[in-house]
Amino acid sequence: MLNCKDVAARASALIDGELSGWQAMQMRLHLAMCRGCSAFVGQIRQTRDLTEAALREGTAHPGDDARLAAILARLPDQRRGV
């Protein structure tokens, strides 16, 4: 039987679908009986989703347009599509 510490260590692997069928089954058995671990796995899932959202939001930076123009300016022969 997995204990809570084992479950916490495998939480990312579970939500990323990286556990084998048997490992995932052992996790589900523990989660069905343990409120703390269920909450924890939910928190890790929320953490993953919030991280992705935060990184997407931070995609644009001030100065991007100028840098983009500088890159294109250094490639005069590749600007046929302009």
Next chain:
Amino acid sequence: MRNRIDDERQVPDLLASGDRATFERLYRQHNGAMIRVCTAIVGNRAAAEEVVQDGWIAILQNIGGFEGRASLAGWMFAIVLNKAKSRARRDGRSVSFDAGGEENSLAAAFDGRGRWKDMPELWDEVTPERILAGRRVLDHVTAAIEALPPAQRAVIVLRGQHGLDPAEVCAALGISEGNMRVLLHRARLAVRAALDDLL
């Protein structure tokens, strides 16, 4: 691997023919993540911006040789990260991707039998736009990511980047899949702890 739709397959050709709109779209999609990851590797933002800019030029110059063995994103990040690693070497800087040893934020969370000392509770109230301690949850998350040790930061940023699969993340960083998973989990634990502290 994700299925790539026909449009995606034409992207390398469009790029090679100098299609500006295609380049701009890729730039806006990946430049921010490239700068974050390179900042982790070279140690400062200004150097990272130079490295990424050189990387984009190299991408455009070499796109004709792209063979589609990796995804386009995987190929582009590998080019940029190689440049970041050479820059770090030149500057005498090294980032350890060794996942051994280091404690994580759960080190003291369990009793001797591996049970929670304090049970975690559901985060029903944690939503992206929710304000906690005067800032949006997403801004706290961004700050927590920026406070991560470089190796964890590089992994969590790459794993959050659409179009890169886990094997490509490992290849671009030159680390094993096992190491990558440990670093990713540790990074998430740290971000999770930062959020939990606010509740």
